[in-house]
Amino acid sequence: MSGRGRWDWLQRVPMAVWMTAVWVLLWGHLTVANVLTGVLVSVLLLWVFPMPRVGFEGRVSLIGVVLLTGRLLVDVVRASVSVAIRALRWRQTPHGAVIRVPLRSESDLFLTLTAELTTLVPGSFVVEAHRFTGTLYLHVLDVTRPGALERARHDVFEQERRVMYAFATDADIEAAGFEPRPWRLRSRGGRTRTRMTRERSSYERGKVLPRDGEDES
């Protein structure tokens, strides 16, 4: 019980760190008092409002996050302009389509992030996601131009790749069939190796994962 309890708490550390960061950002000053109260508030909230256990098995890459957000901003601006132009063009009626894109990663988390970010970009909107097959159904505003369908599908894959570069482990990226992170090719060393094995083993231990419609406990 206690061992499991400690494991639970360890799993919540990333969330607590995130919450503390939000807290400090909200107050706007990085002071000892703010950090301490932030930790206090986070621990308190996580304790009062528990959630079922889901491990975060990934690796946050700072460069990946920067690339992800930067590219997102560019995309949003560019797509906004293009949608605006299309809206102002009176005579042409855009022809939309709902397309199916099976994602490559095998994770709810990356599926959700990809879907959310794709929706954030104007012109594409996720209408449904399927959790067992990892499939997104998205509405694309205009597919009249030749190659537009391919383009949309490609955009989703690219989005997923960036998401995985930002948050996934190298092994997962490899398993999904994406290129390894380009900036890590140079510095591949022992450290990464060990991390990878540990993460592999954590779910190879044969934990029985709950199926849909069942409570974990």
Add this chain to the structure above:
Amino acid sequence: MLQLIAVHLLAALAAPALVSRFGRRMFLPLALVPGSAAIWALTRLGDVLAGEVPVQSVSWVDSLDMHLTFRLDVLAWLMVLLVGGIGALVMIYCAWYFATGAKFLGRFAGIFIGFAGAMLGLVTTDNTLALYTFWELTTVFSYLLIGHYFTRKGARRAGMQAIIVTTFGGLAMFAGFLILGAMPGGSFSLSELVREPPAGTAATVAIVCILVGALTKSALVPFHFWLPGAMAAPTPVSAYLHAAAMVKAGVYLVARLAPGFAEMDTWRWIILITGSATMLIGGYRSLKQHDLKLLLAFGTVSQLGFLILLVGQPNQAVALAGLALIGAHAMFKAALFLTVGVIDASAGTRDLRQLSGLGRNLRGAAIPGFLATFSMVGLPPFAGYVGKEAVLEALTHDGGAYESALLAVVVVGSVLTFAYGMRFLWGAFARKPGVADAQLDREPPGLFVPGFVLAILGLGAGLLPGLGEGLFERYAATYPAGEPGHLTLWGGIGPALALTVVIVAVGLGLFAARGLVERAQDAVILGPDADRGYRTLMRRLDRAAVAVTSATQRGSLPGYLGIILVVTVVSAAIALGSSGVQIGQVRLFDSPAQLLVAGIIVIGAILTAQARRRLKAVVLLGVTGYGVVVLFALHGAPDLALTQALVETIALVVFILVLRRLPAYFSNRPLKSSRWWRAALGALVGVLAMALALIVPAARVADPISVLFPTEAYEYGYGKNIVNVTLVDIRAWDTMGEIAVLLVAATGVASLVFARTRTRTGRVERMRDRRSGDAQVWPSELEDPASRLRPAQGTATAPRRARSWLTGPGALAPNRRSVIFEVATRLLFHTMLVFALFLLFSGHNAPGGGFVAGLIVGIALTVRYLAGGRYELGEAAPILPGALLGTGLFLSAGAGAVPLFFGGVVLQSVKIDVDLGILGEMHLVTSLFFDIGVFLVVVGLMLDVLRTLGAEIDRQGEATGTASPDIAHDSPRSSPDDSRPLVDAGGEH
């Protein structure tokens, strides 16, 4: 005197527990409580005889001139002695009267003592407002005592009748007191009113009102009918309330005011007419009663009329006799009721046609019964005789027409009294031919003692008339007219004695002819029956209430809105018209952005009014709301914008939750004419709002108070966010009221939705309570298009797919689940809470505060509910909303009260600076706790809304098998009333 009342109050609170624990014997020690008042009065006998008037005064509500002033003059002394003494004796009687295992005795004891305390306050207070308070307390307590056997319909009805009649009178009396207190030369002090009675029309009206109060309380015609009905109460209650105490309140009030007002014409005529009528009707009616208790009750009505007739006269001698008779009546009537109680307990009946031989077989009841009756009918040497002789003596002395009429009434009334007195003795104790002797149970001796004591006291008081005269002459001397009278056993041979002989003779004759009298009464209908009149009146009132309700509460939302809007338009238009219209400076807009947003709002509003689909209307309404958010933000009011945005969001959610169970389309359009009418009204309201916006700013004559807010908020509220400081400090009382209203509204919504399933309100639905066979949440008739993709039993999916991110969605129907929603909820929930807490704590100096923070938590909970259904809501907040609401209100009120303990005022803010060393300084403003209370109330409200309009409606839908109608597949039906063909409306979606 205040201490005595406090003792009564404490004893009344303790009595239920004591009596429940130790049983009916506990009445004996508790009898000491009213007994203490009597003993205290006796210790003051010397003071009273010496003419001193002890006064005790405590200021209570200064601004209302309401003081707890107590005076113990002779009249008050007499009443305290009666209230306390008879109260103690009746409580002793109770110790044996009730069966050992009788239920609700604890409650009875508490109420009884509470009543005695209220009565004590009533007869000693000098302040009219305090008197009114005690007066109504006795009304309420007597209601509870009359309805003691609340399982009996008769008792409930009698209690209701008594409280309605006496409260009606009490309110009239209150109005009278207010007039007397507020008019020029008036006062709220009884002694001042009597010393310098105000005159004029207002005073006359006030006196009439006060007399109505006294007459209802003392059961005078035409309000006499409630007293016989009140005989449904246990006999000790009848003996105390309806003989000695409560009904005497009216007599007391008349006696109290008579020295000041008895010469007023209105007063004299009211007293003469009602008193005479009551004395005669009561006596007459009691001559045909078969129930001993009812016989006594009508006799009491008669006697009360008699007493008021006497103490209401301006004549000193008559008043002296009246005071003596108050005492005598209390003793003999209580004794008689207690005797009836003994007979009832022993023989099992009170019907005089079934009682026989009790005079021989139940001596313990017969002796006090005879002694008390002799006092009642006025035979020497009892107290009743002394009083009645004094009346006759006084009235035969002065011979005006008024006095002669009074004398005639007294003589006839006394004849009737003699006759029903004899009837009582005969009915209770005689051996009747043809009736077998009643079977008697043995009763404990303690049951007989109080009746004996009272009867003997009546004899003793009669034997010592000088003592009574020495006491009462001092109060009688305050009456304005006539000569001082005398109380004596032997007044010499004269007209008074002759009248007494006549009374006895005719009374005996009436008694002898009792069979004839009864038959005659059955044959003759003497005017309208007051009891029936009351019932007819109540029935008509009920019917009128139903008619008014059905006319005004039609259940039509357009109707209600129409009334509200019409009133708004008319009242505002009148205000504008009367004060003159002046339009201030007009600036069209500050920035073009405002114009754009206003345009969007206008379009949204017009489309909302045109929408036929409910959902569409709600969404368009949201457009106007969010438009206002933008306007606020553009104007530089982030607080308002934030709050408005959150409120708008939540309103949208609540609307949609409700809409799930409503038809997709509004009902078919009304007739064309009423549509025009409605549209015109709507336009008028819009124009009015605009006109107000243009005119009101120019109508200001004084500097707005808000000019002071920025400095005040910082100097006294210690915060830079004026909006928040206004809420938690400057206008904290308003906030307190608002959250109380919020709590009531939340509770109201919950009780409406949970009305059918009361038992479930006390439970939170958790996943662990769910059984495997339970129905899925949000079931859908549509086939799940992805079911083919679902993995079959036992096959593993990829390890990181389809995890349970939240607990609750497991209970959902599969096609209602959304992985994106679940993951996003999981990731965002805690972050939203962090944001909410930040707003809560930073709100004092920056945009935010408890209200906004509560709304954000509410939205976080809403997200959990929408992502995972009602079990997810239970997992997210496994607490009942009532607990949050209650804690919140308690915290706010408590935080507001804390400054009182440090010598501050309610809701005062204090700044506490704590030096935390390296962490810096912490500034804590106490109004934060108030704000936390607000926060909790808002969270509680949101949880309540989600639980009721969300979860409970889901559950009811699943239970009844009718899932919420799927709006998208609903279709409107056309009706011939439609002014536009539906093809057009159909094209809307």
